[in-house]
Amino acid sequence: MKVEQIVEATLFASQTPLTADEIARADEVLVAESVVAAIQTLRDEYEGSERAFQIYQLGDGYQVLTRPEYAPYLERFDSVPRAPHLSPAALETLAIIAYRNPIGRIEIEEVRGVSASSVLRTLLDWELVAVVGRGEGLGRPLLYGVTQMFLEHFGLKDLSDLPAPDELPVVLGELQEAMEAEAAVADAEEAGEEVI
Amino acid sequence: MKVEQIVEATLFASQTPLTADEIARADEVLVAESVVAAIQTLRDEYEGSERAFQIYQLGDGYQVLTRPEYAPYLERFDSVPRAPHLSPAALETLAIIAYRNPIGRIEIEEVRGVSASSVLRTLLDWELVAVVGRGEGLGRPLLYGVTQMFLEHFGLKDLSDLPAPDELPVVLGELQEAMEAEAAVADAEEAGEEVI
Amino acid sequence: MSPSAQVGEGTHRSIEPFQVSLERFEGPLDLLLHLIRSQDIDIFDIPIARITEQFVRTLEDELEAMPIERAGEFLEMAATLVRIKAQLLLPRPEQPDWEEDPRAELVRRLLEYEHFQDVVHVLEGAEAQRGRHFGKGYVAGRPAPALAPVELELTLADFLSVVARIPEPAPPVEIRPPSQTVTVEEKVSLLRRLLGKAKRVSFDRLFRPWGTRAHAVAALLAALELARQQALRIEQVKPFASIWLLSGDRLRPPAGVDSDETAEGPE
Numbered sequence: 001m002k003v004e005q006i007v008e009a010t011l012f013a014s015q016t017p018l019t020a021d022e023i024a025r026a027d028e029v030l031v032a033e034s035v036v037a038a039i040q041t042l043r044d045e046y047e048g049s050e051r052a053f054q055i056y057q058l059g060d061g062y063q064v065l066t067r068p069e070y071a072p073y074l075e076r077f078d079s080v081p082r083a084p085h086l087s088p089a090a091l092e093t094l095a096i097i098a099y100r101n102p103i104g105r106i107e108i109e110e111v112r113g114v115s116a117s118s119v120l121r122t123l124l125d126w127e128l129v130a131v132v133g134r135g136e137g138l139g140r141p142l143l144y145g146v147t148q149m150f151l152e153h154f155g156l157k158d159l160s161d162l163p164a165p166d167e168l169p170v171v172l173g174e175l176q177e178a179m180e181a182e183a184a185v186a187d188a189e190e191a192g193e194e195v196i
Numbered sequence: 197m198k199v200e201q202i203v204e205a206t207l208f209a210s211q212t213p214l215t216a217d218e219i220a221r222a223d224e225v226l227v228a229e230s231v232v233a234a235i236q237t238l239r240d241e242y243e244g245s246e247r248a249f250q251i252y253q254l255g256d257g258y259q260v261l262t263r264p265e266y267a268p269y270l271e272r273f274d275s276v277p278r279a280p281h282l283s284p285a286a287l288e289t290l291a292i293i294a295y296r297n298p299i300g301r302i303e304i305e306e307v308r309g310v311s312a313s314s315v316l317r318t319l320l321d322w323e324l325v326a327v328v329g330r331g332e333g334l335g336r337p338l339l340y341g342v343t344q345m346f347l348e349h350f351g352l353k354d355l356s357d358l359p360a361p362d363e364l365p366v367v368l369g370e371l372q373e374a375m376e377a378e379a380a381v382a383d384a385e386e387a388g389e390e391v392i
Numbered sequence: 393m394s395p396s397a398q399v400g401e402g403t404h405r406s407i408e409p410f411q412v413s414l415e416r417f418e419g420p421l422d423l424l425l426h427l428i429r430s431q432d433i434d435i436f437d438i439p440i441a442r443i444t445e446q447f448v449r450t451l452e453d454e455l456e457a458m459p460i461e462r463a464g465e466f467l468e469m470a471a472t473l474v475r476i477k478a479q480l481l482l483p484r485p486e487q488p489d490w491e492e493d494p495r496a497e498l499v500r501r502l503l504e505y506e507h508f509q510d511v512v513h514v515l516e517g518a519e520a521q522r523g524r525h526f527g528k529g530y531v532a533g534r535p536a537p538a539l540a541p542v543e544l545e546l547t548l549a550d551f552l553s554v555v556a557r558i559p560e561p562a563p564p565v566e567i568r569p570p571s572q573t574v575t576v577e578e579k580v581s582l583l584r585r586l587l588g589k590a591k592r593v594s595f596d597r598l599f600r601p602w603g604t605r606a607h608a609v610a611a612l613l614a615a616l617e618l619a620r621q622q623a624l625r626i627e628q629v630k631p632f633a634s635i636w637l638l639s640g641d642r643l644r645p646p647a648g649v650d651s652d653e654t655a656e657g658p659e
Contacts, residue, residue, distance in 0.1 A: 001266075002246075005246065005247075005266070006248070006269050008247065008248040009248035009249065009262040010269065010270065012249050015527055015528055025272065026269040026272055045245065049241065051201075052204040052208065053205065064208075064528065065525035066208060066526045066527075067205075068524035069197070070197075070205035070526075071524035071525075073202050073205060073222040073223055074205060077206070077209075077221070077222070085519065088418055088512070089418055091512045092508060095508045095515055096511075098515075099508070099511060111501075111505060112418065112419060112505070113422075113465065113501070114418065114419035114420070114465045115461055154519055154522055155521060155525065162511070163514060165507065168511070169510075172513055172514065175514070205526075209526045209528065323597070323601035326601050326602055327578055338578075344601060344602070
């Protein structure tokens with residue numbers, strides 16, 4: 001039995017991301033390093049044989065997921081509910097925490113100009129943020145940071161996957177282009193009906 | 197997009213066996229015959245590249261499953277469940293139960309100031325608390341206590357391992373220092389690279 | 393998504409187009425940024441009087457219907473704008489430092505807020521991209537075939553062999569009164585609750601957390617009692633395999649059973 005096959009079987013059987021350490025539990029001979037190497041081999045094999053799925057890293061976990069281009073086919077099935085889209089207030093608060101991590105409630109509210117306590121409670125309940133320590137100031141305020149769940153929700157490896165502030169305009173430009181390209185395709189499919 | 201890839205994506209993402217007709221719903225161009233042919237192609241590819249999974253026919257449906265020889269690894273894996281993450285509300289309730297047990301729901305709610313029934317259900321489900329008896333009062337209310345699982349989760353021998361309330365600041369200070377020491381090491385390793 | 397994304401939606405200088413609903417805005421900074429960006433105003437030279445007028449006018453209609461906290465947030469910004477407007481009217485030195493411009497702090501906050509709006513768009517893009525990947529089990533498929541009912545060929549010996557595997561006695565946990573007992577009724581109640589949420593429950597779950605024989609025996613008697621009432625089926629694929637309790641047809645408490653025994657306790 002090759003290491004790659006044990007790792008592959010384990011990844012296939014899981015519905016959630018698994019860390020290299022967790023995968024290594026499948027067999028005594030496995031350690032995190034050999035798991036990571038096996039994952040790289042598998043990734044290359046899937047790429048080479050044009051599999052419809054690939055191994056993605058989400059936070060410090062790995063998960064087999066279908067490639068994005070198959071989404072239109074899968075969306076035709078009666079599917080389990082998708083992860084809810086986050087509200088604008090939640091996204092705004094997460095954006096601040098992700099870039100200012102760790103940060104206290106007061107500082108979040110100063111940036112947003114509105115109260116953050118109820119949205120923070122929701123984000124804590126969803127485990128998208130967590131208390132990561134206490135600040136120095138009066139009353140030693142709680143400091144918040146984003147979690148593994150945050151990385152999983154947004155499909156990120158780690159926080160450095162997010163663009164640096166000075167790259168933002170470039171990244172936004174690319175997003176905009178991608179969206180416009182998609183919209184153009186959708187428009188074409190709608191047989192010439194013009195959407196302003 | 198090849199037919200094999202659409203069929204592969206669909207089979208991969210499915211919870212249950214799908215018939216050829218059902219798989220064909222993924223795209224207009226598919227019919228049961230082309231799906232069956234694609235499944236045969238995929239089976240041969242998986243066989244040839246020694247994948248740890250295969251497409252099996254179950255009744256009139258098809259499903260991707262790990263090959264039976266990997267079952268021992270997966271069972272081992274299941275036997276080491278991931279540690280449950282607890283929400284802040286659950287932790288708080290758990291702390292109250294650990295320090296005041298046995299304790300009834302009403303008393304927990306008096307301490308927390310909010311309803312405890314949903315969080316109690318979660319803790320019962322996780323088997324971190326259990327009903328340990330009935331109180332004396334009106335209606336003989338159920339009393340809750342922490343379980344063996346609770347002790348294991350926190351690595352405690354028994355409840356006397358928990359610090360007494362007046363020792364808490366000292367113990368927390370020590371934990372904090374340990375965390376900061378770890379963080380300092382991590383910072384040093386990052387060699388000044390700033391992650392935003 | 394966010395109004396600030398709609399830069400250039402109305403580039404004309406008239407203030408008429410600003411009949412906007414406050415519901416669209418996350419807060420006062422969001423509204424203010426919208427007013428500035430949608431009129432192509434130079435953020436480093438905000439015409440405070442005009443913007444203040446527009447801001448206050450937008451508030452007027454909806455303020456009363458707003459929750460008090462949210463209204464306060466908008467009013468606070470209105471007060472800030474009015475204060476800045478007043479300061480601008482005061483005589484200033486010939487060559488004023490930008491730092492001394494009463495608008496400087498507001499501009500800094502607006503730019504910071506706008507920066508995070510950009511981050512929000514990045515996150516939305518990431519969320520959408522992640523939504524195009526599917527894991528195993530995403531497609532619901534057909535309803536799972538009903539598990540074939542298994543006759544209760546389980547012997548008491550099989551059951552008790554599970555009980556015998558429990559270490560005796562579990563490490564004493566101080567909290568439990570030494571004479572603490574568990575009743576069959578409590579286990580019946582637990583079992584009903586678990587089966588109310590899931591179609592099947594592992595027998596282990598009914599006693600393993602407590603780790604004592606008393607709990608295992610009470611769980612066993614509770615399971616047998618509910619099986620007798622046809623409220624559940626007991627299933628074991630082969631001897632010594634896991635024992636599963638499957639929700640039966642008559643899960644509802646039968647008439648005549650004291651509800652106190654099946655409820656979690658008085659509310």
